Amino acid sequence: MAPERTVQLDDALFRTDCPNGLVVVTERIASVRSAAAGIWVRTASGHEARPKMGVSHLLEHLVFKGTERRTAREIALSLESRGGSLDAYTSRDHTAYQAHVLDADLGLSLDVLTDLVRRPLLRDADLDLERNVVLEELNGVLDTPDDLAGEMWNETLWPDHPYGYSILGTAETVAALQASDLRDVHATGYYPGNAVVAVAGNIEHSAVLALLDAEGWFAGEARPALPSVGSAVAARGVTRIETRDLQQVHAILGTDTVTAADERRWGLALLSAAIGGGMSSRLFQRVREELGLCYAISAWHATYRAAGVFGIYVGTQPGTADQALAVIHEELARVSREGLPEDELADAKGQIKGSVLLALESTVSRMNRLAGHVLNDEPYRSIDEVLRLVDAVTVEETASLAGAFLTPERMTTVRLGPPA
Numbered sequence: 316m317a318p319e320r321t322v323q324l325d326d327a328l329f330r331t332d333c334p335n336g337l338v339v340v341t342e343r344i345a346s347v348r349s350a351a352a353g354i355w356v357r358t359a360s361g362h363e364a365r366p367k368m369g370v371s372h373l374l375e376h377l378v379f380k381g382t383e384r385r386t387a388r389e390i391a392l393s394l395e396s397r398g399g400s401l402d403a404y405t406s407r408d409h410t411a412y413q414a415h416v417l418d419a420d421l422g423l424s425l426d427v428l429t430d431l432v433r434r435p436l437l438r439d440a441d442l443d444l445e446r447n448v449v450l451e452e453l454n455g456v457l458d459t460p461d462d463l464a465g466e467m468w469n470e471t472l473w474p475d476h477p478y479g480y481s482i483l484g485t486a487e488t489v490a491a492l493q494a495s496d497l498r499d500v501h502a503t504g505y506y507p508g509n510a511v512v513a514v515a516g517n518i519e520h521s522a523v524l525a526l527l528d529a530e531g532w533f534a535g536e537a538r539p540a541l542p543s544v545g546s547a548v549a550a551r552g553v554t555r556i557e558t559r560d561l562q563q564v565h566a567i568l569g570t571d572t573v574t575a576a577d578e579r580r581w582g583l584a585l586l587s588a589a590i591g592g593g594m595s596s597r598l599f600q601r602v603r604e605e606l607g608l609c610y611a612i613s614a615w616h617a618t619y620r621a622a623g624v625f626g627i628y629v630g631t632q633p634g635t636a637d638q639a640l641a642v643i644h645e646e647l648a649r650v651s652r653e654g655l656p657e658d659e660l661a662d663a664k665g666q667i668k669g670s671v672l673l674a675l676e677s678t679v680s681r682m683n684r685l686a687g688h689v690l691n692d693e694p695y696r697s698i699d700e701v702l703r704l705v706d707a708v709t710v711e712e713t714a715s716l717a718g719a720f721l722t723p724e725r726m727t728t729v730r731l732g733p734p735a
Contacts, residue, residue, distance in 0.1 A: 336508025350516030358504030369484015564732035569626030654714025
């Protein structure tokens with residue numbers, strides 16, 4: 316079946332929307348000898364029912380155990396034996412399968428990726444083995460306090476929404492999953508209309524389309540993508556204390572913000588960078604450098620299709636945890652009243668813009684950028700447009716955003732560790 320419509324989004328950047336719903340985006344980078352290719356499926360933990368928590372992630376694992384054309388070992392060797400790499404991950408909004416290869420191996424990479432996404436065997440005999448692998452992954456989280464605190468914080472922030480579920484699932488839900496559960500997720504979500512293909516590197520858009528056509532990606536009737544996960548109502552201002560026999564208190568505090576398609580995310584990203592985005596940030600300088608209350612402290616802002624989050628992590632001694640959190644609250648209260656002064660805002664803009672430009676040196680980053688605007692149902696923006704959006708954020712906007720989203724009273728907090 317021929318593609319329906321191809322448009323040029325930018326220099327050497329094209330998008331094709333196919334009749335069956337598949338979207339293909341590519342960028343030609345003639346100066347490299349590699350290609351990064353990925354297939355994103357809009358099915359992930361955000362679409363799960365609580366008793367099936369972790370099913371999308373376990374499916375992502377199980378597809379590597381064998382396909383109609385390849386054994387597990389053949390999958391592993393297919394690209395590694397040629398210097399390439401193959402990877403996958405599950406997020407809240409989508410599941411991704413990616414390859415990074417020499418440009419001459421693009422066809423092979425798309426064949427392998429298609430095998431994984433469209434032709435996995437999903438055998439009952441493989442499930443117990445891979446279930447144990449995921450259970451070990453869960454044990455690793457339990458043995459990593461900052462990761463465990465993050466899981467608890469998500470659960471506390473989103474008590475009644477799948478965004479609060481563990482992407483890995485729990486020991487109980489993973490143990491209860493059957494191969495039929497994985498086959499159901501595959502049948503209902505792993506189809507062209509629910510997928511995005513992105514390729515960046517020394518490639519031609521027409522060649523990518525020809526390779527995908529040969530793999531059967533353009534066949535089938537129109538079938539729209541699965542709907543978004545719906546509105547996510549967060550629990551704000553909640554404090555959860557979990558006692559563990561640890562040497563530190565691992566604390567995370569934060570709140571819900573805006574979706575990936577909301578223009579206010581640029582200002583929130585700048586606030587995050589200024590507050591805790593590096594060694595020069597307010598919290599690093601105040602909490603670590605001036606007061607010596609921690610080794611690790613950071614802030615982040617992430618966006619999803621149904622919501623966003625702003626968070627702060629700090630690891631500190633039990634005797635100084637209250638003081639560290641009090642100082643963090645002071646800084647949040649100050650920025651909520653005043654926003655960012657001109658010099659801090661300028662520094663944050665430089666940090667964000669530099670990160671955007673440096674990412675252009677990576678074909679994998681460019682591939683992810685291509686897929687991102689499609690997955691979030693956004694119009695494509697050139698790099699210059701992105702830089703202008705960052706530059707356009709004003710001091711007044713940061714004050715308004717901080718006052719709306721970053722007040723201490725709004726923060727939901729998890730403290731994991733020994734009592735003070």
